[in-house]
Amino acid sequence: xxxxxxxxxxxxxxxxxxxxxxxxxxxxxxxxxxxxxxxxxxxxxxxxxxxxxxxxxxxxxxxxxxxxxxxxxxxxxxxxxxxxxxxxxxxxxxxxxxxxxxxxxxxxxxxxxxxxxxxxxxxxxxxxxxxxxxxxxxxxxxxxxxxxxxxxxxxxxxxxxxxxxxxxxxxxxxxxxxxxxxxxxxxxxxxxxxxxxxxxxxxxxxxxxxxxxxxxxxxxxxxxxxxxxxxxxxxxxxxxxxxxxxx
Amino acid sequence: xxxxxxxxxxxxxxxxxxxxxxxxxxxxxxxxxxxxxxxxxxxxxxxxxxxxxxxxxxxxxxxxxxxxxxxxxxxxxxxxxxxxxxxxxxxxxxxxxxxxxxxxxxxxxxxxxxxxxxxxxxxxxxxxxxxxxxxxxxxxxxxxxxxxxxxxxxxxxxxxxxxxxxxxxxxxxxxxxxxxxxxxxxxxxxxxxxxxxxxxxxxxxxxxxxxxxxxxxxxxxxxxxxxxxxxxxxxxxxxxxxxxxxxxxxxxxxxxxxxxxxxxxxxxxxxxxxxxxxxxxxxxxxxxxxxxxxxxxxxxxxxxxxxxxxxxxxxxxxxxxxxxxx
Numbered sequence: 308x309x310x311x312x313x314x315x316x317x318x319x320x321x322x323x324x325x326x327x328x329x330x331x332x333x334x335x336x337x338x339x340x341x342x343x344x345x346x347x348x349x350x351x352x353x354x355x356x357x358x359x360x361x362x363x364x365x366x367x368x369x370x371x372x373x374x375x376x377x378x379x380x381x382x383x384x385x386x387x388x389x390x391x392x393x394x395x396x397x398x399x400x401x402x403x404x405x406x407x408x409x410x411x412x413x414x415x416x417x418x419x420x421x422x423x424x425x426x427x428x429x430x431x432x433x434x435x436x437x438x439x440x441x442x443x444x445x446x447x448x449x450x451x452x453x454x455x456x457x458x459x460x461x462x463x464x465x466x467x468x469x470x471x472x473x474x475x476x477x478x479x480x481x482x483x484x485x486x487x488x489x490x491x492x493x494x495x496x497x498x499x500x501x502x503x504x505x506x507x508x509x510x511x512x513x514x515x516x517x518x519x520x521x522x523x524x525x526x527x528x529x530x531x532x533x534x535x536x537x538x539x540x541x542x543x544x545x546x547x548x549x550x551x552x553x554x
Numbered sequence: 555x556x557x558x559x560x561x562x563x564x565x566x567x568x569x570x571x572x573x574x575x576x577x578x579x580x581x582x583x584x585x586x587x588x589x590x591x592x593x594x595x596x597x598x599x600x601x602x603x604x605x606x607x608x609x610x611x612x613x614x615x616x617x618x619x620x621x622x623x624x625x626x627x628x629x630x631x632x633x634x635x636x637x638x639x640x641x642x643x644x645x646x647x648x649x650x651x652x653x654x655x656x657x658x659x660x661x662x663x664x665x666x667x668x669x670x671x672x673x674x675x676x677x678x679x680x681x682x683x684x685x686x687x688x689x690x691x692x693x694x695x696x697x698x699x700x701x702x703x704x705x706x707x708x709x710x711x712x713x714x715x716x717x718x719x720x721x722x723x724x725x726x727x728x729x730x731x732x733x734x735x736x737x738x739x740x741x742x743x744x745x746x747x748x749x750x751x752x753x754x755x756x757x758x759x760x761x762x763x764x765x766x767x768x769x770x771x772x773x774x775x776x777x778x779x780x781x782x783x784x785x786x787x788x789x790x791x792x793x794x795x796x797x798x799x800x801x802x803x804x805x806x807x808x809x810x811x812x813x814x815x816x817x818x819x820x821x822x823x824x825x826x827x828x829x830x831x832x833x834x835x836x837x838x839x840x841x842x843x844x845x846x847x848x849x850x851x852x853x854x855x856x857x858x859x860x861x862x863x864x865x866x867x868x869x870x871x872x873x874x875x876x877x878x879x880x
Contacts, residue, residue, distance in 0.1 A: 358751065384753030396751070398744035400811070401737065402871065409737040413753040422733050447872050451744075469752060 310369075311336040311473055311505050312357070312388075317366035317376075319349075319356050326352040328529040329366065334473070339499050339506045341520030341537070343513075345550055349529040350509045351393060354475050358390045359383045371472060385413050387472035391479065393509075395458045399451025403442055403461055406450050407433035410468040436464045440494065456483040460491070467498060473505040474498075480515050488512075492519055517541065525549070572717055576710045583709040585828060587781055590716035592824045594723050594774050595797060596804035596816030598767040601727065603802065604810035605736065606763055607743030608662070608669050612676030613771060614798035618791030619653055619680070620646030620772025621779040622690055625698045628780075635702045643776030650772025651765040658761035665746065674794075681792035695786040698779055712781040719777060723770050728813055730766070739763055743811070807849045809858030818857055 312334040319327040326349045334340045344350050356363045357370075359380045368376040370388050378386075398406050408425040437443050440460040445453065450461055459482060466474055479495065480488050492515065498504050510516040516523060517537040525533045525540055527549035533540050540546055571578075575586050595617075602608045624642030631638060661672045685693040701708040730736055738759050741749045749756050779785045789796075800823065808819025826845060830838040853860060862869045 380750045381753050381755060384751055389753075390751060392748070392751075396745050396748040398741045398748065400744045401740050405737055405740070409734065409741050409754075410752055413755070416734065416738075416754075421735050421738070422730070424733055425737075444873055447870055449866075449871050452871075465752070 309336050310334060311371055312507065313367075313369040314353075314357070315367045315369075317353070317356055317368060318364045319352055319361070320364055325529050327356060327363075330526070330529075330531050332524050332531065332534075334505060334507050336472075336505055337499070337503060338522070339495070339508065339520050341516040341523040342507060342509045342526065343511070343516055343523060343540070343546075344526035344532070348526040348549070350526055351477060352529075353526070354390055354477055354509065357383075357475060358388065381413075384469075387470070388475070389466050389469060389471040389473075390475040391459075391462045391466055391477055393477040393481065395455065395462050395482075397450045397453075397458050397461050397465065399449065401450060402447050403437060403450050403453070404430070404433055404446045406461060406465055407437060407446075407468050410465040412469050433468060436467050437461075439467075440464045441490075456487065459483060463494075463498075467502065467504075471504060473507070476506060476508045478509055478511060480510065480512055488515065495519060513541065576713055580706070580709075583713040584781070587709070587713040587716040589821065589824045590713075590720040591774055591778055591781075592800065592804060592820040593720045593817050594716075594770060595801040596808065596820040597720075597723050597727055598770045598774075599801035600805040600810060600812075600816045601730075601739075601763055601767045604805055604812070604815070605731065605743065606739040606760065608760065609802070610673045610764075610767075611670055611794070611798060611802065612673030613767060613801055614792055614794050615676040615680050616650035616654060616768035616771040617775040617778070617797065618677070618684070618787075618793075620650045620775030621785055621791045622646070622684065622696070622775075623649045623772070624776030625696050625779050625785050626690065628699050629696070635699055638699070639776065639780060643773050646776045647769045647772035650768040650775070654764040654768035655761055658764045659757070662757060662760045662764065677792045677794035677798050681788045681794070684787035684791065690787075691785070693787065695784055695790070696779075697784050701780075712777065715777050716774075716781065719770070719774055724813075724817065726770075731813060735759065735762075740811075803846055803849060806856055807853060809856030809860070809862070812856075812858045812862070815856050815858040822857070 310333045314330055314332040316329040316331055317327055318325070318329055330353060342350050342353070355361055357368055359375065359378050359382065363376055366376070367374060370383070370386060373386070375383050375386065375388070398409070408429050411429055434443065434446060437446050440463055442457060442460055442464065445457070450458065453461060459479065463479065480491060483491060495506060496519070499506055508516065508520060520537060523534065523537050523540045524531060525546050532549055533543045533546050535543070576583055579586070599610065599613055602610050620643065623646035624639065627642035627645055628638040631641070633641060657676070661669065664672045684690055690696060701711070703711065738749070738754055741754065742756055742760065746756055775791070779790070782790060785791050804819040804823045805816045806819065807823055808817065809815025827842060830841045834841050855863065866872070
């Protein structure tokens with residue numbers, strides 16, 4: 308099995324607070340893996356470390372066979388490893404369509420193409436992806452005027468627009484209307500299968516992660532507490548303790 | 555998007571009127587030449603301040619550098635008047651752009667208020683440097699060579715030169731904002747961290763944008779030095795408290811981040827300012843100060859920004875079908 312993402316003993320401390328303590332984690336290409344853990348367990352810090360948001364204090368991070376722990380955010384993004392944010396981030400002052408067409412892979416943004424308009428095939432693909440997440444009718448609205456849930460869907464569509472190899476999704480269902488969650492999960496599975504994009508998903512909603520991921524890592528207090536398929540992890544007494552407090 | 559025919563006609567009418575000013579209103583040639591200069595000021599400021607969200611208070615630096623470079627070349631290169639003026643302005647523009655590239659790599663790493671404060675010092679420092687440097691005339695400044703033509707020809711020439719500057723800058727920016735580059739600038743304005751997370755080389759684009767802004771300001775500097783007939787380090791070239799602040803105000807008044815906002819803002823501001831100087835002499839600076847307060851309090855998003863909030867559909871922000879998505 309080839310691993311697209313490999314973390315070996317990744318360590319990150321903020322002053323005296325050790326946010327990630329020797330975390331080792333592997334994600335094979337083409338799979339959907341989950342990352343769970345109580346609030347403050349270091350999940351988002353781990354995402355930030357992977358995408359180069361801050362330097363790590365020790366360990367190694369390999370993506371697609373290449374050491375990336377010293378690279379910076381845009382460089383890692385250009386290798387095809389993208390993240391979405393827990394606090395959704397979109398370009399609020401621009402229309403949804405503009406948000407999409409500027410999210411094309413940066414390899415397509417050379418100097419010459421930079422100073423021309425977006426080609427029609429980009430517009431077509433942007434509209435297809437907006438339809439895919441159900442935002443087609445709102446494509447000319449300012450993204451900042453969308454609801455939080457809609458912005459989340461737009462952010463997913465933007466990530467897809469840039470043809471990534473792997474996506475790190477930070478709580479993709481938070482703030483989304485429960486009746487729409489199933490639709491979103493179905494879309495994430497299609498993203499994984501049809502577009503062959505590997506997913507690593509942070510999620511608090513246990514129903515969602517059990518349903519979506521085939522393998523789950525659980526963090527607590529910055530350490531890897533448990534791993535395994537969702538059923539195993541869900542029954543693991545250590546995981547129950549971490550979430551509900553020791554009995 | 556097809557522009558309605560009346561818009562073409564309006565543009566044609568304004569163009570015709572602008573070209574006929576020296577015939578129709580010869581007494582106002584210098585005032586109106588300055589109006590075109592103000593429009594260039596507001597447009598070039600808005601490239602960073604409005605489109606990219608980087609409020610620069612130091613853009614006047616590039617204006618002053620262009621002005622000095624032009625007048626030095628006119629003085630020392632031994633060329634004819636017009637050759638000296640055109641080559642000098644061009645060299646000034648290139649020098650200003652190069653300076654922006656150099657400064658940008660450092661200062662554009664600052665964000666938000668820090669960038670604004672960082673740029674605030676630029677114009678002041680340049681003014682002090684120029685007034686202590688004898689080669690450029692020190693505190694007394696410099697005087698460009700005399701215009702060679704007959705009486706009155708000078709005003710007409712500089713009117714058309716200023717008009718040409720505005721008439722080149724506006725369509726250039728219109729083209730730029732319609733390109734992907736314009737979208738990247740907007741993306742940086744809305745969320746620079748997101749733009750980086752999407753792989754965009756933000757520093758490169760920010761620096762390029764500042765260079766473009768500096769280029770047009772440098773070009774304008776050469777023309778204005780000759781139009782006014784003298785180059786003073788603090789009052790004209792690096793006039794942070796007048797030109798430097800007006801750039802910002804005009805763009806805000808008209809509507810930051812829009813193409814036509816700075817044009818409208820510059821026109822309204824310049825006209826009001828000239829009326830104050832004519833009818834409220836003695837109190838003109840007080841009136842101007844009050845105007846500035848009124849702008850910031852009542853038009854925080856500017857004239858066009860206000861219109862866009864009021865009638866979003868007119869600006870293309872609409873839902874396409876009756877039913878909406880999730």
